[in-house]
Amino acid sequence: MTVNLPLPQKDQLKPIKGFQMGIxxxxxxxxxxxxLLVMTLVPGxxxxxxxxxxxxxxxxxxxxxxxxxxxxxKGEIRALVVNTGNANAGxxxxxxKDALATCATLAKELNLNPEQILPFSTGVIxxxxxxxxxxxxxxxxxxxxxxxxxxxxxxxIMTTDTQPKATSTSVDTPAGQIAITGICKGAGMIHPNMATxxxxxxxxxxFAPGLLGKLTQEIADQSFNAITIDGDTSTNDxxxxxxxxxxxxxxxxxxxxxxxxxxxxxxxxxxxxAQMIVRDGEGATKLITIDVQGGKTxxxxxLVAEAIAHSPLVKTAFFASDPNLGRILAAIxxxxxxxxxxxxxxxxxxxxxxxxxxxxxxxxxxxxGQRVMQAAEITVKIDLGRGSAQQTMxxxxxxxxxxxxxxxxxx
Numbered sequence: 001m002t003v004n005l006p007l008p009q010k011d012q013l014k015p016i017k018g019f020q021m022g023i024x025x026x027x028x029x030x031x032x033x034x035x036l037l038v039m040t041l042v043p044g045x046x047x048x049x050x051x052x053x054x055x056x057x058x059x060x061x062x063x064x065x066x067x068x069x070x071x072x073x074k075g076e077i078r079a080l081v082v083n084t085g086n087a088n089a090g091x092x093x094x095x096x097k098d099a100l101a102t103c104a105t106l107a108k109e110l111n112l113n114p115e116q117i118l119p120f121s122t123g124v125i126x127x128x129x130x131x132x133x134x135x136x137x138x139x140x141x142x143x144x145x146x147x148x149x150x151x152x153x154x155x156x157i158m159t160t161d162t163q164p165k166a167t168s169t170s171v172d173t174p175a176g177q178i179a180i181t182g183i184c185k186g187a188g189m190i191h192p193n194m195a196t197x198x199x200x201x202x203x204x205x206x207f208a209p210g211l212l213g214k215l216t217q218e219i220a221d222q223s224f225n226a227i228t229i230d231g232d233t234s235t236n237d238x239x240x241x242x243x244x245x246x247x248x249x250x251x252x253x254x255x256x257x258x259x260x261x262x263x264x265x266x267x268x269x270x271x272x273x274a275q276m277i278v279r280d281g282e283g284a285t286k287l288i289t290i291d292v293q294g295g296k297t298x299x300x301x302x303l304v305a306e307a308i309a310h311s312p313l314v315k316t317a318f319f320a321s322d323p324n325l326g327r328i329l330a331a332i333x334x335x336x337x338x339x340x341x342x343x344x345x346x347x348x349x350x351x352x353x354x355x356x357x358x359x360x361x362x363x364x365x366x367x368x369g370q371r372v373m374q375a376a377e378i379t380v381k382i383d384l385g386r387g388s389a390q391q392t393m394x395x396x397x398x399x400x401x402x403x404x405x406x407x408x409x410x411x
Contacts (some may be wrong), residue, residue: 001162003287003376003396005279008151008166014179015147016202018042018244022144023152026137028130029085029123034156036134037082038106038141039200045244046207047077047118048216050224052237058089059099059129060119061236067103067115072209074115080240081106081141082120082157082198083134084185089235090126098129105135109142122185122198122236123159154183157198160405161187165276171265173258176248178205180269186277187229199224199239199273205262206245208252215263216241223270227394228309229281241266278394283401286318287377293390294344294383300337301391304382307335308395315398318378323369325354332382344385350378 019041026036041047049068051061071077081102088095103117121129154164168181186197207215220239251259279287290308295301308314308331317324325347332345347355350372354364372378 001283001285001401003279003284005163005276007163008154010151012168013148013150013166014168014170014181015150016179016181016244017147017204017246018045019202019204019242020145020147021149021153022141022146023149023156024137024141024144026083026133028083028133034152035084036137036141037153037156038138038145039080039082039153039242040110040145041078041242042244042246043076043078045076045078045242046209046212047071047240047242048212049118049238049240050217050220051239052235054235054237056090056235058087058121058125058236059091059095060088060121061238062096063099063103064118064120064238067118070115075113076116077118078112078116079106079110080118080120080200081138082122083129084122084157084159086121086123086127086129087125087236088121088129091128094128098131101131102134102138105138106142109138118240120198120236120238122157125235150181150183154185157183157185159185159187160282161185162280165273165280167269167272167276169265169269171261173249173261175250175258178203178247178249178262178265180265182269182273184224184273184277187280187282197224197237197239197277199270200242201240201266201270201273202242202244203262203266204244204247204249205258206247206250207243211251211253212241212243215266218263219267219270222267223274226271226392227274227278228306229278229284229396239270275394278396281396281402282405283399283403284396285376285399286397288318288395288397289377289379290382290393290395291379291390292382292384292392294385294387295389295391296387298389298391300386301384301389302393303337304332304335304384305391305393307331308380308382309393312398315395318373319397319399321370321373323349323366323373325349325369328380329355337384340384341386346383346385348379348381349373350375
């Protein structure tokens with residue numbers, strides 16, 4: 001079950017000039033399913049990434065960080081490889097050797113240096129990577145390379161996702177038009193600082209060296225780092241933006257007239273992908289937007305939003321359509337703002353003013369709350385009455401199916 005999440009249409013996913021994808025069936029966890037993806041970039045492309053902060057980060061995450069850090073020293077990043085069915089996390093020295101072997105094999109296929117490859121894995125943790133299957137299937141993925149394989153690529157990175165997640169757009173800038181297309185995967189083990197999620201966005205815009213790195217972090221903070229399903233930060237979370245530079249739009253600095261246009265478009269597309277993950281959250285029946293305003297800082301607004309989004313009591317109340325909204329006030333209270341004046345706090349559920357000046361709004365009727373709770377998409381708005389800072393997060397409810405899906409995950 002998903003929350004208002006239509007299936008992406010293949011013909012609406014725009015090819016990105018200078019970017020190709022190849023898919024293969026390696027049989028990593030299950031036979032007869034797409035589970036290996038290779039992506040290639042033309043020379044001169046820029047690549048940047050944001051990764052999990054989990055200290056048990058997977059071997060491919062460690063390799064990606066190393067290869068991005070030496071981008072240019074041994075050749076620019078020219079290809080990515082993704083396997084599903086196995087996370088290659090908690091696998092020690094063997095896991096590192098397997099991730100490096102994957103890079104070496106693909107590099108040989110593409111006539112590149114291993115350091116020009118970024119590896120990604122997703123799936124079960126603490127299981128050895130079936131490296132022989134991957135090495136055997138890589139030539140098939142390379143032989144399948146093409147610009148129009150976005151839908152198949154989205155399928156190839158799925159784990160417990162119920163459907164592929166992809167979106168695309170064209171944007172007019174002062175320097176010309178660009179195309180942006182992205183895919184992602186994730187449905188469980190989702191929590192900010194990255195969230196088991198993978199996200200890949202490609203554009204034909206060009207960026208000066210070094211410019212894309214900071215922008216990618218900003219985009220992540222406003223999209224993939226603003227979602228949560230279950231409060232678990234994965235070992236493998238990775239978000240990558242790739243710019244092939246094959247359009248007329250060549251951005252040299254943040255002062256470039258096209259920069260803000262492209263940045264806005266990238267944030268919008270990344271946010272749409274991130275919300276797809278929440279809409280497809282394991283067992284989710286509702287998408288919940290938590291908008292916290294009136295804070296002294298964005299950081300304290302985020303504390304409140306996270307406290308509400310992570311509360312099992314809040315999430316189960318939404319699943320039951322039960323306007324037990326005192327649970328939200330309790331979450332605000334324990335979020336960690338030591339000097340919060342609760343008498344200044346206001347709360348709305350959709351268009352209904354529930355809490356006024358820290359207490360129940362005299363005009364609030366539970367029937368109004370019940371009406372809003374029946375919807376598939378719900379907004380909770382909080383005003384802390386302390387300042388002008390704001391933060392928005394997206395989460396989902398917590399249902400019986402979440403327990404069943406995760407109890408049966410390895411079966």
